Amino acid sequence: MCRVCRGRSTEPFTITGNGIVYSFTVNHQRWEPDMEVPFALVLVDFPDHPGVRIAGRFRGGDPAIGMAVEIGFEAGPVGFAVPSFAAA
Amino acid sequence: MRLEEAAVISGVGQSTIGRQVDRSGLQLTLDAIEAAVADAGLTIDDIDGLAMFPGGGVANLPGYANGNLYEVQDALRVTTTWRQGQVEGMSLPFYGPAMAVATGQARHVVIWRTVKEGSAARGAGGRPAYGSTKPVADGPLAWLLPIGALSPVVQIAPFATRYMHEFGATREQLGWIPVTQRAHAARNPDAVYRDPLTLQDYLDSRMISTPMCLYDCDVPADGATAIVVSAAETMPDLRSPVRIEAMAGVVDGRPSWDQWEDMTLVGHATAKAMWNRTSLRPADVDVAQLYDGFTIEVVWWLEAMGFCGVGEAAAFVEGGHRIALDGELPLNTWGGQLSGGRLHAAFGHTAEAVRQLRGEAGDRQVAGAEVAAVTNVGGYEAGAALLTRA
Numbered sequence: 001m002c003r004v005c006r007g008r009s010t011e012p013f014t015i016t017g018n019g020i021v022y023s024f025t026v027n028h029q030r031w032e033p034d035m036e037v038p039f040a041l042v043l044v045d046f047p048d049h050p051g052v053r054i055a056g057r058f059r060g061g062d063p064a065i066g067m068a069v070e071i072g073f074e075a076g077p078v079g080f081a082v083p084s085f086a087a088a
Numbered sequence: 089m090r091l092e093e094a095a096v097i098s099g100v101g102q103s104t105i106g107r108q109v110d111r112s113g114l115q116l117t118l119d120a121i122e123a124a125v126a127d128a129g130l131t132i133d134d135i136d137g138l139a140m141f142p143g144g145g146v147a148n149l150p151g152y153a154n155g156n157l158y159e160v161q162d163a164l165r166v167t168t169t170w171r172q173g174q175v176e177g178m179s180l181p182f183y184g185p186a187m188a189v190a191t192g193q194a195r196h197v198v199i200w201r202t203v204k205e206g207s208a209a210r211g212a213g214g215r216p217a218y219g220s221t222k223p224v225a226d227g228p229l230a231w232l233l234p235i236g237a238l239s240p241v242v243q244i245a246p247f248a249t250r251y252m253h254e255f256g257a258t259r260e261q262l263g264w265i266p267v268t269q270r271a272h273a274a275r276n277p278d279a280v281y282r283d284p285l286t287l288q289d290y291l292d293s294r295m296i297s298t299p300m301c302l303y304d305c306d307v308p309a310d311g312a313t314a315i316v317v318s319a320a321e322t323m324p325d326l327r328s329p330v331r332i333e334a335m336a337g338v339v340d341g342r343p344s345w346d347q348w349e350d351m352t353l354v355g356h357a358t359a360k361a362m363w364n365r366t367s368l369r370p371a372d373v374d375v376a377q378l379y380d381g382f383t384i385e386v387v388w389w390l391e392a393m394g395f396c397g398v399g400e401a402a403a404f405v406e407g408g409h410r411i412a413l414d415g416e417l418p419l420n421t422w423g424g425q426l427s428g429g430r431l432h433a434a435f436g437h438t439a440e441a442v443r444q445l446r447g448e449a450g451d452r453q454v455a456g457a458e459v460a461a462v463t464n465v466g467g468y469e470a471g472a473a474l475l476t477r478a
Contacts, residue, residue, distance in 0.1 A: 023253075023351060025245035026298040031217035031238040041235055043246050043346055055231050055346040065253045076234045083235070 018088045019044035024063040042085055056083030094190035096329035098318040099128025100439040105278050105311030105429050107206040113153025117202045120312035128316040129327030136169045137188050137197030141433050143173020151208030170194040179337025180464050180471035181435050185317035196318045201435040205308035228344045241305050243345040245297040248384040250351040257402035263290035265383045266303040266426045268408035273423025275452035280307050280429040304383040309429030313439050330442045335473035336361035343468035355392030355466040362472040370394040374457040375444045376417050377437035379464050380424040389463045418454045434464035445477045
């Protein structure tokens with residue numbers, strides 16, 4: 001359901017361009033035996049697309065609030081790709 | 089008549105609480121129910137309503153150990169006219185039961201919450217994480233589990249990051265919340281951790297998920313809490329009922345940890361709705377039992393409830409004086425979940441509020457406590473209430 005008009009006709013939409021880190025955390029705890037730590041997670045907003053926030057991994061260095069990041073993907077669990085961001 | 093005037097909290101009871109307690113979830117549940125019913129001045133036969141959180145018979149984290157409502161009812165051999173077991177939307181433990189007794193669906197409802205997360209943590213070699221009981225990512229966590237946010241601490245840590253960034257709050261300030269609560273726990277024989285904790289201990293402890301360290305996280309524990317909610321008209325039959333002055337549970341943001349729009353403001357709509365139902369003001373609160381799954385949740389509620397202004401909680405708690413037992417706002421006087429144990433969902437907080445208002449809180453009693461605040465979680469599950477001495 002559309003979050004603006006509650007319309008039921010929705011479809012995938014491609015966002016290109018950079019996002020902005022809204023917040024982040026660096027996880028140090030090994031929650032599963034084979035989990036590699038530490039790793040950073042970011043919540044990324046897209047100023048050109050109000051209401052869109054994507055949670056993802058962060059690649060390379062330390063994230064910071066307000067940092068511009070580019071969209072990417074990395075390998076996730078059981079063969080899926082997960083969102084992954086890097087400094088723009 | 090307002091809903092709150094038609095219901096009272098009549099009893100609270102707990103099982104043995106510890107890091108690991110060698111009793112099943114069902115036995116712990118029955119221990120707490122028996123204690124709560126006796127505390128109310130009632131007998132099991134008086135109970136005609138049963139409720140538990142969470143219900144559904146589904147453990148969504150290892151160590152959720154309520155038992156099954158049918159199993160508990162079968163053990164108690166009670167006839168019920170109202171039951172409730174819910175996974176989402178409880179708001180406060182006594183909210184649904186209060187509605188039941190206020191509308192005549194039942195006279196005495198017992199609601200319980202049982203955890204064996206301490207045992208589950210030992211079994212898992214650490215704090216229980218999502219994944220072992222929930223291998224499929226769906227629902228509100230669908231976008232968090234696959235990226236490795238396998239525990240509530242990881243999911244909520246970005247709230248603390250954003251808050252500290254926005255207001256310049258520091259760990260040196262926020263650490264006074266767990267440090268002060270540990271001092272309170274030292275006076276609570278049922279608390280899980282009672283040894284002194286210093287600010288240096290806090291600062292030196294290992295990071296779990298930045299900026300939250302070990303002592304920012306509540307303690308996985310084993311134990312059960314039961315609360316009896318009774319129709320106000322039964323007060324003459326009750327040993328020492330406590331009044332519900334006001335309660336509310338408003339969710340005005342996206343029901344999701346990652347999608348919550350403004351991570352510096354949590355609980356405000358709930359607190360506002362609660363204050364709109366009473367003429368009491370924040371300065372009237374004698375003791376505050378504010379949900380503390382993590383330190384940052386206390387920050388939310390201090391500000392949302394108006395005990396300090398937005399962005400002021402770190403300064404408010406710094407040094408610990410204001411939130412100490414003899415301070416202007418004694419906070420989580422049982423140690424909270426950070427030291428008393430993660431009894432979850434404001435069950436422990438409610439039990440403590442009732443004991444404080446009755447003057448039955450032992451060495452940690454706040455002198456003359458007449459008004460207690462209780463809050464639960466914040467964000468996509470939120471509740472706030474004032475309880476008063478009858």
